[in-house]
Amino acid sequence: MKEEYVVLVDSNDRKIGLMPKLEAHEKAVLHRAFSVFIMNSKGQTMLQQRAADKYHSPLLWTNTCCSHQRDGESNLDAGKRRLFEEMGFVTELNELFSFVYKAPFDNGLTEHELDHVMMGHFEGTPEINPDEVADWKWMYPADIKEDIENNPNKYTEWFKIIFDKFYHHLISGKVNEGQSK
Template identity: 40%
Template structure:
């Protein structure tokens, strides 16, 4: 596992700083079509076209009224900068359970601890990012939960946040660009989303 990054530096970049001031590549877990681990690869190399299928996670957190927490990705990110997406997404370190990675990364990006987080299935997709030329070949583990209290987003990761109802999400999607994977992960997670939020929320 990479060394703990220096405060204020992104852990979602392709490399992570070490204690001696150098940088080492972040490693991802490569998987086959069934999700079985078959090896590792450097993060950037896994996203260079045509991409290598790797393990990922996506998190959907809701407030106590059933609104979904969205984030707009920081403008400085090398992949899909400035687009809106789900609460949090990322990659487990090799050998790290996806649930643990999802909780860790939510804390790192948003300064928030998810509660009542549950597994919501997996989805496999292949999405190119036209702006960067990178490709998302992911076997994505989905998690749904709730969040309360104040958020403390890391500006290196998150440009802004918003809590939205289904209708507000539809309006936002008409005006702004969302991540290529957003609807794939949301549609797959909807059954558990409805269990968490209740039918009245409209998800």
Template identity: 40%
Template sequence: MENCEEYVVIVDEEDKQIGIERKLTVHSKNTPLHRAFSLFLFNSTKELLLQQRAKDKKTWPLVWSNSCCGHPLPDESYTSAVIRRTLYELGIKLNAVEKISDYRYCFSRDGIMENEICPVFVAFYDGSVVPNPKEVQAVKWIKWEDWLKETGKHPNRYSPWCVEETLILAADSKFNRLHVL
């Protein structure tokens, strides 16, 4: 499925679909608002999986970010997209994910804009990670408390959406209840 051409869903500010565009061409200096998601994946020792984006990624190549990001396909739910993309990027089959928060952002780097409605999801996983080299340069696990300190001291080392989403999670009571388990 991931080898065929992908499309992203273009939306308005209320996340209502207004069009569909090819993923390869949608990201430009004037990217239209579209659907995406972010996943923060934790293991049972409360470590967060980070990924360094592959060097050939069009947006934010070689930048460290949260566990997995992607776009729902047309007629695909956000939850299904998270599960599909995590398997494709990290070789991880998730059975359940939890939406924590809505999020919307717009950032530009190297002449490419990201402009997304991007709900933040959390999942838990203990097992091996098999990164897809087309998508992921490297992965590492980090204790949540250390991650909070790291992004507070050095936010420019990471994708800007990941840093903002980290703050959203840290302040969210639902996330804090889930994360204490």
């Protein structure tokens, strides 16, 4: 398997180099990433449960998909690529906002990412990749918020951070039918 590299960036999202993905997570180096949220016409968000053999956060619930841009790949192209690789479908995505976060894990790895948060719409049933995803479900954002408060150990560390920002973005009225205002 070919080693994956992440794009190292400064706080203004300017590329400053490349590093193997695992090394970047071991050293907690700031790198570019993205998080995709898929909504349906009922206003529900598609969540995925990470596969059991993931090297961190196995079997925890998280947003529809997330990963890292490849060198030279646009944010939206990366989001569409990974959405297809993990969930088996493609849809148009809109970038909503980006921000920097840092989330350490029990295994010594740390996510330190400049995360580009995207949203799209889908009405069908995904064809999940079992190497990446154990399960999936639709939930209303208010129910996700409540479940995170009541059962935080069921969710990935980054999802708890990103979802809070996504939820406030939704309820502030900055998103209407999947379009940024």
